[in-house]
Amino acid sequence: MTDWPARGVSADEIILSDRLPAERVSLVDLLDRLLAGGVVLSGDIILSIADIDLVCISLRTVLASADTLEDA
Template sequence: MTLEQPRGAVLAEEGRLPPERVALVDLLDRLLAGGVVVSGDLVLSIADIDLVRISVRALIMSVRGPDEE
């Protein structure tokens, strides 16, 4: 990779990225159409003693209305 060539162009040449640009809105639309699962854990501790543990799992996806095709 040279300094003149952007990273996206290098990834497209390697076949790991489509050659055309994808807008952020289009990418978000594709993700929400299929659904995205977000998960995470949060642990609060003092002196290596776990006091609180919170686990979060969320499914985020778009919902079609009755008039959409």
């Protein structure tokens, strides 16, 4: 049976070891990853006067590639 956390290892070293290696990601790579998995964006818009809500709009959209949507 092992002790947790390991003796002689600080909490900072454990946290740093769990992080992914630093790498630069271009915007095109980021968009490719997001569209491959799909992204859901949501938001609310409330128009009010004198703290009286007049219009409430809920917005939700799904961003994904066509291949991702076909597989789902």
